[in-house]
Amino acid sequence: MKKKVIDRRLVYELLKQVPKGRVTTYGALARAVGHPDSARAIGALMRSNPYAPAVPCHRVVYSDGRLGGYGGMKGAGRKARMLAKEGVKVKNGRIVDFEKHYFEISPQTLSSSPQSV
């Protein structure tokens, strides 16, 4: 039993590893950090985004390929614009070729020791 605390640092690091013009989902990100069920938690971390703008939280979208939210689901339009500017085409709130722009994050263990049990 380990602590069920998502490593903020790890989340940001993983997110930072997402190249420009590429997008990922909270779920995938959550998995990358070792919390496959904490997709929402990831959003929670992004919400405060203490590492902003070092962390491109705007590159994180829904698993459905939609944009998701941004500032209370109000600045989603802005997010779309940013992504479009980076090369991710967004059409009517939906990412074009989402899976094509989708970037699967590698579960890097960062500086922590994996110590698999």
Added chain:
DNA sequence: AATATGGCACAAA
């Protein structure tokens, strides 16, 4: 410490 909020995911209809 507890409540409210929130930038999600998945299933079913």
Added chain:
DNA sequence: CTTTGTGCCATAT
């Protein structure tokens, strides 16, 4: 395909 409802978790105040 769209919409509704539920479950999960962490943050901020």
